Amino acid sequence: MEAASVPRTPRRQSKAAVAVRRFVSLYGLIIVLLILPVVYGIQDLQQDGNLVRLGQNFKDGLSNGAIWALIALGYTLVYGIIELINFAHGDVFMIGSFVTVSLFGTIGLTLTTGALGVGLGLVVCLLIAMVVCGSLNVMIERVAYRPLRGAPKLAPLITAVGMSFILQNVGLLWKGGSHQSVPDLLHSQQHVFTILGVTVTRGDLLAICATVPLVILLTSFISRSRLGKAMRATAQDPEAARLMGINVDTTISLTFLLGGLLAGAAGLIYAVYQTDAWFFQGFEAGLIAFTAAVMGGIGNLRGAVLGGLIIGFIQQISDNRIGATWTPVIVFAYLVLIMVFRPQGLLGEETREAG
Amino acid sequence: MSAAATPATTKRARRVPAMPHLSGNANKLLAAVVILFAILLPLFYDPLSGFIDATTTALAYVVMALGLNIVVGFAGLLDLGYVAFFAIGAYTMGWLGSGFYAQVNHGKGVHVAVSTFAQNLPGIHINFLLVLIAAMIIAAALGVLIGTPTLRLRGDYIAIVTLAFGEIIGRVAVNGDSVKIGGYALTAGRQGITPVDPIKLPGLAPFSNAINLRPWYWVALGLVLIVLVVNIRLRDSRLGRAWIALREDEVAAVSMGIPAVKTKLLAYATGAAFGGLSGAFLGSYLNTVNADQFEFSFSIFVLAMVILGGLGSIWGVVVGALLLSYINRYLIPNVLSGPDGIPRKLGLNFDFTELSFGIFGFLLVIMMILRPAGLIPERRRRLELTGEAGEGDTELVSVRA
Numbered sequence: 001m002e003a004a005s006v007p008r009t010p011r012r013q014s015k016a017a018v019a020v021r022r023f024v025s026l027y028g029l030i031i032v033l034l035i036l037p038v039v040y041g042i043q044d045l046q047q048d049g050n051l052v053r054l055g056q057n058f059k060d061g062l063s064n065g066a067i068w069a070l071i072a073l074g075y076t077l078v079y080g081i082i083e084l085i086n087f088a089h090g091d092v093f094m095i096g097s098f099v100t101v102s103l104f105g106t107i108g109l110t111l112t113t114g115a116l117g118v119g120l121g122l123v124v125c126l127l128i129a130m131v132v133c134g135s136l137n138v139m140i141e142r143v144a145y146r147p148l149r150g151a152p153k154l155a156p157l158i159t160a161v162g163m164s165f166i167l168q169n170v171g172l173l174w175k176g177g178s179h180q181s182v183p184d185l186l187h188s189q190q191h192v193f194t195i196l197g198v199t200v201t202r203g204d205l206l207a208i209c210a211t212v213p214l215v216i217l218l219t220s221f222i223s224r225s226r227l228g229k230a231m232r233a234t235a236q237d238p239e240a241a242r243l244m245g246i247n248v249d250t251t252i253s254l255t256f257l258l259g260g261l262l263a264g265a266a267g268l269i270y271a272v273y274q275t276d277a278w279f280f281q282g283f284e285a286g287l288i289a290f291t292a293a294v295m296g297g298i299g300n301l302r303g304a305v306l307g308g309l310i311i312g313f314i315q316q317i318s319d320n321r322i323g324a325t326w327t328p329v330i331v332f333a334y335l336v337l338i339m340v341f342r343p344q345g346l347l348g349e350e351t352r353e354a355g
Numbered sequence: 356m357s358a359a360a361t362p363a364t365t366k367r368a369r370r371v372p373a374m375p376h377l378s379g380n381a382n383k384l385l386a387a388v389v390i391l392f393a394i395l396l397p398l399f400y401d402p403l404s405g406f407i408d409a410t411t412t413a414l415a416y417v418v419m420a421l422g423l424n425i426v427v428g429f430a431g432l433l434d435l436g437y438v439a440f441f442a443i444g445a446y447t448m449g450w451l452g453s454g455f456y457a458q459v460n461h462g463k464g465v466h467v468a469v470s471t472f473a474q475n476l477p478g479i480h481i482n483f484l485l486v487l488i489a490a491m492i493i494a495a496a497l498g499v500l501i502g503t504p505t506l507r508l509r510g511d512y513i514a515i516v517t518l519a520f521g522e523i524i525g526r527v528a529v530n531g532d533s534v535k536i537g538g539y540a541l542t543a544g545r546q547g548i549t550p551v552d553p554i555k556l557p558g559l560a561p562f563s564n565a566i567n568l569r570p571w572y573w574v575a576l577g578l579v580l581i582v583l584v585v586n587i588r589l590r591d592s593r594l595g596r597a598w599i600a601l602r603e604d605e606v607a608a609v610s611m612g613i614p615a616v617k618t619k620l621l622a623y624a625t626g627a628a629f630g631g632l633s634g635a636f637l638g639s640y641l642n643t644v645n646a647d648q649f650e651f652s653f654s655i656f657v658l659a660m661v662i663l664g665g666l667g668s669i670w671g672v673v674v675g676a677l678l679l680s681y682i683n684r685y686l687i688p689n690v691l692s693g694p695d696g697i698p699r700k701l702g703l704n705f706d707f708t709e710l711s712f713g714i715f716g717f718l719l720v721i722m723m724i725l726r727p728a729g730l731i732p733e734r735r736r737r738l739e740l741t742g743e744a745g746e747g748d749t750e751l752v753s754v755r756a
Contacts, residue, residue, distance in 0.1 A: 085511060087655075144720050151727030154433070158662045159723045161655050165716025173709060287522070287651065294515040329526045332519035336504055339516050343507045 029341040032334070033310070036317050052197035057316040063204040063273065065312020066211035070266035071289035072296070072304035073218065074137075074259030080235045080299035081255045083153065087160040088140055090286015091167035092260055096133045096267020097277040098174055100125050101182055111183050118185050122272070126210070130264035137260025138253050146249070164283070171279030180277040188273055203273045210269050214262060219301055221258075231255055235299070288315075291335050297348020306346055310334075393576055402567040405689055411568060411640060413680035414575035415633045418582050420660040420676035421669065422629025425586070427658065428667035428733070429595060430622035431602030432505070433514040436521025437657050439501065440494045440627040442528055442649040444634020447490035449548035449644035454478035456539055470561045473552060483554045487635050494631025495624040502623030506616055521654050528646035547645030551638050564642060571640050578636060579673075582629055586669050589625070598622055599667075599735070656683070663722055665729025674730050682718060687711045 037054060044053050071093050078086045104110075109121040144159040188203030222228035233241040234251045242248050270285070271277050292311045296303025314334055318327040338346065397407050419441065426434045449455055457477040459465055466474045468482035481489075501520045505513045527534070531542030542548070554574055555561045562570045589595045597618045600608035609615050638644045656679065664675020690697060691707040691714065698707065707714060722730075 079511070083511070085514065144724075147724045148727050152662075152666060152729075154427075154662050154666060155723055155727045155729075158659050159720045161659060162716040162719030162723065165712045165719070169710060169713030169716065172712065283652075287518075291515065291519070294512060298511065325530050326526070329523050329530075332522045335519045336516055336523075339508060339512060340504050343509070343512060345512070 026341075029338065029346075032337045032341060036314060036330075040317060040321060050197065053320075054317075055196060055198040057320055058313060059198050059200060059204060060320075061313030061316040062309060063207040063312070064315060065292075065309035066207040067266050067270050067273070067308075068285070068289050068292050068311055069305040069308030070211055070214065070262045070269070071285055072292040072308045073215070073301060074263050075286075075290050075293040076296070076298055076301060076304040077231075077255050077259045079293065081231060081252055082145070082149075082156075084145065084156050084160065085290065086259075087157070087286065088144075088163035088167060089137075089259065089263060090282035090284075090289065091164045091171070092133050092137050092140070092282070093263040093267050093270070093285055093289075094171055094277075094279060094282030095136060095167060096129045096264035097271040097281065098171055098180075098267075098279075099129045099132050099264070100268040100271045101175070101180055101277050103128060104183060104185070109183070109185055111185065113185070122185070122268070126265060126268050129268045130261040133264030133267065134257045134260035137256040137263065141253060141256040146252075164286075168279055168283065171282070175277070175279060177279065182271045182275045182277055184275045186272055188275065207269050207273055210265060214265055215301075215305055218258060218262065222301065227251070227254060288331070291331065295335055295338055295345060297345025300345065300347045300349075303345055303347035310346075390580065394573070397569045397572045402569055404568075406685065407568045407572050409681060409685040409689075411572045411575045412637070412684055413677050414572070414579050415637050415640070416657065416660065416680045417579050417673055417676040418575075418633035418636075419630050419657050420664070420672045421579075421582050421586050422626040422633070423657050424626075424661050424667065424669065424672045425589070425598070425629070426622050426626035427661055428672065429590065429598040429602065430619060431598075432502075432517075432619065432622060433511060434517045434623075434626070435514045435651075435654050435658065436501065436517035436519070436524075437626075437630055438649050438651065438653040439497065439521045439524040440630025441634040441637070441653065442524050443494045443497050443627075444490040444631030444636075445638035445644045445648070446528070446542060446548075446634075447493050447631065448486050448635040448638030449542075449551055451479050451481045451486045451489060452483065452552035452639065453480075453548050453550065453644075455543065455548045458538070468555075468557075469552065470555050472561070473555070480552055483552065483556070483635075483639060487632055490631040490635035491628040494634070495628040497631075498623040498625075498627025499620050501627075502620050506619060518651065518654070522651060525646070525649040525651065528649050531646070542646060543644070545646050547643040547647075549643035549645075551642050551644060553642075554639055564640060575636060575640075578632065582632070583669065583673070590669065594618070594621060602667075659719060663719070663726075663729060665732045667735070668729060668731050668733035671729050671731030671733070678730070683715060687714055 037058075040057075041051055041054050044051055071090065074089050074092075075086060078084055078089070103125045104121075107121050107124065109118060109125075113121065140163050144163045145156045148156045148159060186202045186206060188201060188206065190202050191199045192202055192205055193200055222231060230241065230246045230251045231254065233244065233246055234248050238248050241251070266285075270281070288311060289308065292307035293304045294307070295310065296305070296307030298304075311331055311334075314331055315327050318324075318330040322330060342348075396410070400406050419437070422440070423434060423437045426432050426437075454464075454476055456479050457464075459477070459479055462477050464477045465479045465481070467480070467485060469480045473480045501517060505516045508516060528542050529544055532540050532544035532546070534541040553562045553564070554571070556574075559570075562574075564571060597608070597613045600611070600613055601615060601618055605615060641648075657676075660676040660679045661672050662675075663679065664673065665671025687707065688711070689695060692698070692711065696707065
């Protein structure tokens with residue numbers, strides 16, 4: 001074989017060259033991640049003399065990002081275990097919002113309800129929305145994905161799109177095509193306290209206080225419990241897991257249940273935080289959450305959360321300073337740049353996939 | 356034979372392919388009959404009928420699906436942003452064949468080989484055929500541009516990066532009315548660039564979609580036939596085999612000397628060129644280039660055509676594209692709902708309009724579950740799935756469970 005015809009592989013480069021390349025790729029990633037905050041931080045310092053506005057963006061980004069993170073976890077869980085981009089997931093989240101809105105009416109939660117009533121009511125709604133979405137997700141898996149196990153890899157992608165359309169239609173018939181305004185039960189814009197000039201509202205507290213425990217519960221469930229171990233085993237190698245006596249079908253159902261529970265929680269938080277529900281919200285949220293999951297390294301739980309928060313932050317900066325119409329462009333440009341510098345996602349592991 | 360039915364003979368009997376291959380002549384005859392039927396089809400309908408309208412659009416979608424099939428089906432690169440090429444093709448038509456840039460050349464416009472009527476209009480007016488070529492070239496360049504960052508990525512990461520580019524192009528189209536380059540807006544946003552020049556073929560009067568849809572149909576059919584021939588020839592060419600080799604096992608393909616970068620980029624460029632071609636046609640046919648057309652759901656729609664038809668199978672993709680476009684543009688709006696719909700004809704005061712999303716989704720799920728490998732699976736894949744491989748085909752059988 002002639003040497004000239006052999007494509008140059010990174011292995012042929014010297015160790016120093018590899019180190020330089022790795023340094024550059026890491027450096028580039030950091031530059032990419034910091035470009036918006038640094039540019040606008042300097043601008044803020046010049047104009048206002050402090051970083052309050054950037055801090056405010058950051059805080060808003062965290063609250064919004066928490067919602068994306070919850071949805072992204074569902075994507076990443078499902079992707080990790082059956083390598084399916086579950087397009088219906090965003091619409092399960094939408095159903096969660098709709099269930100919440102309907103429950104408010106059923107339970108009788110209105111703006112005049114007392115603080116204790118609102119608190120208890122929200123917890124009840126949260127649990128019901130989570131259970132409804134969890135079971136819905138399990139049912140979707142039964143109906144649309146399980147029959148296609150062993151089919152070509154992209155076949156379930158199309159049934160996922162089909163289920164997404166069906167759920168959107170359910171939402172359309174349920175609440176109509178217009179935006180539903182949700183009673184602002186929490187008075188979510190009311191200030192609670194101020195840190196370093198950044199005001200934290202009740203809505204922010206709700207988003208953080210609901211998301212953090214859920215994420216901790218989920219990650220400890222997956223890393224500690226027996227079922228979580230079964231999930232990780234199935235994700236790694238379904239065949240081997242089956243041989244070890246793990247019921248793979250049940251494990252997959254469990255994964256969908258967990259994803260659905262989180263989507264339901266996200267649905268409630270979104271409805272209360274944004275005081276808005278719309279049958280198409282799931283589609284957009286799903287797109288953003290999927291982006292977040294990929295940005296963090298798809299299949300990686302911490303990556304999904306990190307990706308969600310980063311996207312929330314980028315969106316806030318862009319909404320606030322560049323203009324909301326350009327936000328998707330900025331978010332997706334970020335995604336492409338991150339993919340260029342870190343093809344496996346921020347926290348994803350470098351794996352070699354055959355075929 | 357009954358007594359002599361040894362295991363060997365039964366085994367041989369089972370090796371007969373599931374679908375007997377037609378001989379070359381029968382194939383050609385079948386193709387000729389189908390083409391003749393397709394050419395004569397519009398004569399049975401009113402020149403402005405909804406059916407011809409739906410079919411013309413469906414044919415344009417077939418071109419797009421065939422283009423996407425090269426990227427996803429042949430080369431195995433999951434592209435969720437195919438709408439970008441539709442957009443760029445349509446905008447090429449809008450930029451080069453409308454009154455959108457009315458100020459150009461001091462209001463006198465630029466004209467290249469257009470009808471005498473269009474020659475007096477302001478704006479850029481370039482002959483449809485030239486615009487088609489321009490659209491293909493620009494789309495192919497965009498395909499390479501989008502493909503380049505995905506080269507290092509694996510599997511579904513390619514999907515998200517292409518999706519990202521599709522969304523970026525879609526948003527730029529929406530916001531393009533505020534992007535001014537040298538005083539000229541990039542797009543007309545949600546208002547749309549309209550009217551767009553009709554097709555003007557040499558020796559014929561310009562087409563009009565208000566008088567007669569048949570010429571549009573025939574042009575679309577011609578595009579489909581050209582793209583079909585190109586696709587079949589490409590599939591069997593050295594390049595096509597390189598695409599399939601990359602799809603099946605990239606490491607093995609590269610070690611056999613296939614240049615992965617060049618081959619992948621050529622797949623993106625070819626697929627994109629067909630998307631641009633179809634986009635330019637649709638821009639002219641729909642008489643508007645509107646940013647609302649270029650949404651993510653369109654990429655999914657075309658991808659559904661490819662996967663439902665049978666990934667990598669040219670005839671499957673044609674059938675899938677026709678089927679889904681008919682369902683979307685004819686069956687649901689004209690047959691299941693609307694004033695002429697079946698429920699109304701049966702005297703029911705019931706309409707499926709509200710359910711059109713759901714019906715489409717339901718049909719996608721049902722069809723996919725009934726035919727997981729697609730309506731007409733690619734031959735190679737059929738062999739993998741059924742294990743009905745002949746002696747010479749053993750190397751095609753995948754070892755994966």
